[in-house]
Amino acid sequence: MIRIKNIWKKFGEKQVLRGVTFDVLNKETTVVLGRSGGGKSVLLKMIIGLIKPDAGSIEVDGKDVTAMTYKELRGLRFKFGFLFQGAALFDSMTVGENIALSLRRHTGWTDREIKESLQYALHVVGLDNVEHVMPSSLSGGMKKRVGLARAIALTPRYVLYDEPTTGLDMETADGINLLIKEMRMKLGITSIVVTHDIHSAFVVGDRFAVLENGAALMTGTRDELQNSTDEEVRKYINSSLPMAEGHRS
Amino acid sequence: MAEIDPGIVDDRRFTFFAFIGEHSSKFFGHLGKYCALMWWTLRNIHNAKEYSRNIYQQMVTVGNDSIPIVVFVNAFVGMVTAVQSAYQLYDWIPRAVVGSLVVKSVLLELTPLMTALVLAGKVGATITAELGTMRVTEQIDALEALAFDSVSYLVTPRVIAGMIMFPILIIFGDMVAILGGLIGSIAVANIPAEAFIKGMKNSFETWDAVFGIIKANFFGFTITSVACYQGYFVEGGSEGVGKATMRTVVLTCLAVVVMDFILASVLL
Numbered sequence: 003m004i005r006i007k008n009i010w011k012k013f014g015e016k017q018v019l020r021g022v023t024f025d026v027l028n029k030e031t032t033v034v035l036g037r038s039g040g041g042k043s044v045l046l047k048m049i050i051g052l053i054k055p056d057a058g059s060i061e062v063d064g065k066d067v068t069a070m071t072y073k074e075l076r077g078l079r080f081k082f083g084f085l086f087q088g089a090a091l092f093d094s095m096t097v098g099e100n101i102a103l104s105l106r107r108h109t110g111w112t113d114r115e116i117k118e119s120l121q122y123a124l125h126v127v128g129l130d131n132v133e134h135v136m137p138s139s140l141s142g143g144m145k146k147r148v149g150l151a152r153a154i155a156l157t158p159r160y161v162l163y164d165e166p167t168t169g170l171d172m173e174t175a176d177g178i179n180l181l182i183k184e185m186r187m188k189l190g191i192t193s194i195v196v197t198h199d200i201h202s203a204f205v206v207g208d209r210f211a212v213l214e215n216g217a218a219l220m221t222g223t224r225d226e227l228q229n230s231t232d233e234e235v236r237k238y239i240n241s242s243l244p245m246a247e248g249h250r251s
Numbered sequence: 252m253a254e255i256d257p258g259i260v261d262d263r264r265f266t267f268f269a270f271i272g273e274h275s276s277k278f279f280g281h282l283g284k285y286c287a288l289m290w291w292t293l294r295n296i297h298n299a300k301e302y303s304r305n306i307y308q309q310m311v312t313v314g315n316d317s318i319p320i321v322v323f324v325n326a327f328v329g330m331v332t333a334v335q336s337a338y339q340l341y342d343w344i345p346r347a348v349v350g351s352l353v354v355k356s357v358l359l360e361l362t363p364l365m366t367a368l369v370l371a372g373k374v375g376a377t378i379t380a381e382l383g384t385m386r387v388t389e390q391i392d393a394l395e396a397l398a399f400d401s402v403s404y405l406v407t408p409r410v411i412a413g414m415i416m417f418p419i420l421i422i423f424g425d426m427v428a429i430l431g432g433l434i435g436s437i438a439v440a441n442i443p444a445e446a447f448i449k450g451m452k453n454s455f456e457t458w459d460a461v462f463g464i465i466k467a468n469f470f471g472f473t474i475t476s477v478a479c480y481q482g483y484f485v486e487g488g489s490e491g492v493g494k495a496t497m498r499t500v501v502l503t504c505l506a507v508v509v510m511d512f513i514l515a516s517v518l519l
Contacts, residue, residue, distance in 0.1 A: 052392055072400075079398040090393035092385075104397040152397075 003028055004049060004160070004194070009058035011044060018044055019055070020216040026209075031186050031193040033203040035238070036213030042196035043087065045213075046162050049194070050082050051075040062160075080108070083153030083161040083191075087168060089145035091137040091152070097124070098133030101152045108156065123151040126188075127181060143174030150181060154189070161185060163195040167202045179205040200239060212238060285480045288402065292410055292476070295403040302408050309412035313374050313475070317420055324369050325424040328361050329353060329431025330439070333447075337440035346442045350450025353432035358459040359519075362424040364511055367470035370417070371503035375478040378409055379499040382482025383492035391483070406479045410472060417471030418464045425463060466514050473510060474503045 004026035011019040018041035026032045036042050047053045049060055051067050060067040062078060070078065091100050101120040105111060111119070124130060127147040137145060146166060153161055163182060167175035179202050185191045197203055203210065210227045212219040212235055220227065220235050230236060299306060336352040382405060385391050394401040429451065436442040481495040481502075 047392065050396055052395055076398045076400065079396060082396065084393070084396035086389045086393055086396075088388060090389040092390055092393070093388075104399070108398060152393075156397075 003061075003063065004192075005059075005061040006045070006049075007059045007061070009045065009048065009055045009060065011041065011048070011053070011055050018216055021058070022211075022213065022216070022218050023058075024211040024218055024221040026192060026194055028192050029186065029190050030208040031182065031195060031206050032209045032211065033207035034194065034196040034211045034213060035200065035203055036196075036198060038198055040213050041216055042198075042213060043164050046084075046164050046194065046196050049162060050079050050084065080156060081159045083150075083156070083158040085146065085149045085153050085161065085163045085166055087165040089137075089149035091145055091148055093137050095137075096133060097129075097135050097137065097140070097148050100137065100148060101155050104152070104156055119155060120151070123155045124148075126154065126184075127151045128177070141174075143170050143177065146170070146178055147181070150178075150185075154185065154191070157189070158191065160192045160194070163193060163197075165197055165199075166195060167197065167199050175199070175202060176205075182206045214238065284484065285476075288406065288480050288483065289476055291400075291402040292406045292479075295400065295407055296411065298403060299407070299411060302403060305404065305408035306411050309408045310416050312377070313370075313409075313412045314416035314419060317370060317373060317416075318423070320369055320373060321366055321420050321424045322427050324365055325357075325362055325428040326431035326434075328365050329357060329428035329433075330435030332356050332361060332428075333432040333435035333442075334439045337436065337442060345446070345450075346440075347446040347450030347453070349436055349440065349442055350432070350447035350452075351454035352450075353436075353447075354429060354451045354455055355459065357428040357432065358425055358463050360511075360515075362428045363421050363463045363466045363470065364507070366421050366424045367417070367467070367474065367507045367511075368504055370420070370470075371474050371507060372500050374413065375474045375499045375503045376496050378475060378478035379482040379485075379496045380492060382406075382479060383485035383495050384489075386483065386485045387488050387492060402483075406476075406483060409479055410475045413471035413475030414468055415471075417474075418467040421463055421467035422460075425460065462514075462518055465518065466511065469510055469514060470507055473506045477503050477506060 006025070007023050009019050009022045010017075022041075022045060024032070034042050034045065044053055048055055049062070049067065051070060055068060058068070062081070065078070067075070067078065091097075092103070095103070098120055101123055102116050105116045105119055109116070120133065121130075124132065127150050129144065129147050129151065132140070132144070132148070137148065140148065150161075166178050166182065170178065182193060182195060183206055186193060193206075195203070195206055204224065207224060209221070209223055211221045212227070214234055219238070220230055220232055222230070227235070227239070230239075332353050333349055336349045337346070340346070340348060382391070385405070391401050391405070394404060433444060433447050436447045437444055478499045481499045482492075485491050485495045487494070
């Protein structure tokens with residue numbers, strides 16, 4: 003379980019997060035919704051200690067991430083897979099090397115075991131026979147799939163998705179949404195998805211946190227979000243939905 | 252207690268001091284961050300075996316890939332030194348002195364300095380652009396997310412490779428420059444090879460070559476570490492990478508000439 007408590011963060015003069023608080027329950031997908039530039043990605047990076055909050059705490063399985071040493075943070079990161087917005091594949095390595103990198107460093111497996119494991123990870127995300135391809139030859143959707151394969155290669159408990167469908171056409175985005183659902187159902191992974199795509203959020207999410215002006219406007223289940231009477235939440239859902247539905251048609 | 256009028260900071264009498272304060276604060280901020288990065292880089296040096304593959308790759312990039320430019324520059328450095336030395340000597344000075352001048356100038360100063368300045372551009376810019384691009388495309392964050400120590404993985408191998416390969420390149424450059432000097436003497440200044448070699452042998456001292464190698468070691472560390480710092484902490488997207496790369500070339504060139512003076516003052 004991940005508990006995010008009263009997180010504050012300022013970059014220069016800009017106050018990005020103002021007391022964000024919500025919980026992420028085990029084996030559920032929690033979607034953090036909010037407008038672009040609203041601090042969602044910052045929040046995601048704080049969970050694995052890539053960015054330190056100015057105030058507040060983040061507890062992962064009862065341990066406060068903000069108080070951890072660098073060594074403890076590296077230990078914590080074994081529990082996490084992270085899909086970056088642009089996939090962040092290492093462009094000097096092939097797809098196979100991208101996925102095998104952490105397996106080689108952290109497992110002590112033989113070359114054969116590593117190969118089998120990376121092929122399985124690629125198979126899970128629906129990509130076969132691309133181990134020897136360079137990331138520059140892949141489409142945006144394929145890069146995200148490889149990024150996801152790399153994120154799940156070490157079988158993490160938690161996967162963090164940073165804008166997983168941004169910049170993808172609707173068909174590819176649907177494929178990624180399906181994968182996120184499968185990760186939870188097949189592998190029992192707890193996920194946090196940050197997105198501004200409300201359609202994608204409703205497809206993958208079990209619980210939702212809506213960020214507005216750096217604070218959590220509301221947190222709750224799908225029904226609670228859809229039936230919210232809060233004017234700001236309604237405004238956010240209504241302003242986002244037509245665009246998402248427009249894409250569908 | 253009386254409050255300070257905020258408008259006082261706009262007072263022209265204080266602008267100069269505000270400028271000095273602001274910039275020295277920035278300078279010490281960068282210096283502190285650079286020292287912290289180097290601390291993390293060097294504290295993991297005992298784990299070099301773990302990163303041997305990366306170190307080897309970087310040695311190839313810093314060393315092997317720089318050989319053509321090192322050969323080209325030093326061949327001309329040697330030739331120009333020989334021709335200009337011959338031009339400056341009077342007829343009654345033995346021609347063998349050209350060989351002495353070339354070997355002394357090349358080993359002590361010209362090859363280490365010229366090679367370092369060229370590599371500041373080539374190696375320094377490459378490292379900053381590589382790490383900077385990795386930073387802005389979140390590849391460094393991805394490494395950290397995969398439980399890697401990104402400094403040990405990216406910075407330590409580059410700095411080690413620089414410290415190993417710069418001296419080797421400069422030994423290589425010394426040989427090419429002396430050969431270039433010999434060719435320049437024979438072809439342009441009409442000095443017989445025997446006279447050049449005789450002069451060279453008379454003035455050669457092992458310490459001169461060792462001094463050049465010591466300088467190369469310092470230059471290698473400075474260029475790669477500054478380049479890594481600029482790339483690792485880059486901000487501002489692709490424009491930021493461009494600016495950081497430019498800063499690397501300028502800063503490393505300045506650092507090299509200042510360090511050249513300090514090392515000469517201390518060691519000679």
